[in-house]
Amino acid sequence: MATASVLRSCVSLIARARKGATLIAATAVLAACQVTPGPVSSGSDGDGVRGSGPTQVALLVPYGSARSTDASVAQSLENAARLAAADLGEATVQVTVYPTQGTAAGAQVATQQAIAAGAQVILGPLYADNAAAAGVAAASSGVPILSFSNNTTVAGGNVWVLGSTFENTAQRLLQFAASQGRNRVLVTHNSQASGQLAAQAITRAASGTGAQITGAVPYELSQQGIVAAVPTIAQQARSTSSNAIFLTGNTAGDLPVIAQLLSETGIGGESFRYLGLTRWDIPSDALQLPGLQGGYFTLPDPGPINQFRARYQGAYGSNPHPLAGLAYDGMAAIGAISRRGDTVGRSTLTSGSGFAGTGGVFRLKADGTNQRGLAVAQVVDRAVRVVSPAPSRFGAGS
Template sequence: AAAGVAAAGSGIPVLSFSNNTAIAGGNVWVLGNTFENTARRLLQYAAGQGRNRVLVTHATDQAGQVAREAIQAAARGTGAQITGAVPYELSQAGIASAVPTIAEQARSSGSNAVFLTGNTAGDLPVISQLLSETGIGGEDFRYLGLTRWDIPADALQLPGLQGGYFALPDQGAIQQFRTRYSARYGGAPHPIANLAYDGMAAIGAIAARGQTVGRNTLTSRAGFAGTGGVFRLRGDGTIDRALAVAQVVNRSAQVVSPAPNSFGGAGF
């Protein structure tokens, strides 16, 4: 940690294994996928499908507040309008208490999509079920998910999530990385091994062009080829990662918009 702080203050580029945008900026970049990146991809896709009025739901804890702020910031330029944000206490009773307010605001604001910020191990199963039982969800109010709904795979069985959209990396690229890693090291890669690989891939690509690693070369608009598809580092220290959009159909995830393979096209 001390070495990281020293490097961060020295002008030497620092590529972190974090997705916390609070540490990004200056000469520090985050390599992990961020809430902003996921929200931007989903909002852009949803708006293209006519789901352009989005109500945000979020827990009152710090993670929920960060999620809400990320979605609101990401909405700019996507064609989607955030119609409001309704918080709930992070408990079954707290969610149940907030559901009538969420339902009322979804209808009164003319929303046609609802952003669910919860995860499959916590609030997502409860809020998706209770909201769908009030008629909020499905075709009239499409759900958008800030977290992965396919981890664990059993989450795709949840009735409330049927028809909803969530984002994920290019699974073909991820599987290729895992296969190569297993063949070389005889086991599955660590969960953050892909971030280490991507950081070195960026440095290697810059070096192969005979350039020096620095702010200008790291933030090349063309980006780099990574373990989950293309990515690029932004001037503010955050990251753009190519993501696919999947829809839950018949209790399985079906990709409805593949991850882009370059920057500047659909999905960016």
């Protein structure tokens, strides 16, 4: 495919994704990958607040935000949380909603109000800087914060991130790729903060997977930048005897272009298997791209997520926002602990067996990050084929 045709395909994908709620990758980056001051450091580790009766949950969502899309995201998050709460019953949890305006200052005020009103756990907020602010506001309270972010720079102390992280995705893919003999992996990434975070996460994830990172090549996030970087990527892939290329771009931006241009230089296919850090099946048109054929990416367990979507649609008459499942997952974890009569806090949240969520099993880690059971899929004949199912539970040593 000529470069002009590749760019037309990319522009078409972007245009379609921007019209609706299908732009999961871009939305997730917006929600989670803002540059923030770093992990919350406080005198509290979210050890929990004991109470009698139902667990009091404060739901922090971006109602009142200046961003035009935040109102619908907030509504979907609230709907999902209330759906989970209804499943658990009023005797288990009670939910109170606090608007954050989608700002760090708003999240700080909402957190203070929630704690003053007796909240025992905070679910949300959405954005990474909001989560950091909430963590500081709750520092001396013992109240844990289960944020909807996937930005691990804010994880730690009393803050956990519920979003699927780069490191978790990378570990799953690298482990699978190594088992298939694709154990020498070159990373490509844009030179912006999000790309650098992605590359660092992949490098950290490689330990213990059987895969070796042979290097990382950045590129400017533009047509000219990608074109200029392709010869360097190709040269380094060959000189390091790499047999897999980790692509960190998403379908609404750089992925269609870099995958196609690299494949045209002979870097791809059987000789250099592509690994994807983002979802390649959203929008579904991306599966038609020649450059992605044969490549691997991860998916949540399709069974639970399809059940959640069906139940949400039945309850509210619309499809959930792609991030809505995080609110259900957070409530499911809170509910599972509360039903046992335990306090929701660090020791109970970080149970090794984890919890059942909308995308399958997941567990919260002591460092504030999470691990999610993911399936590995391959693009075969322009369709998704699951080649390694998601685990149904976590093993003792996993």
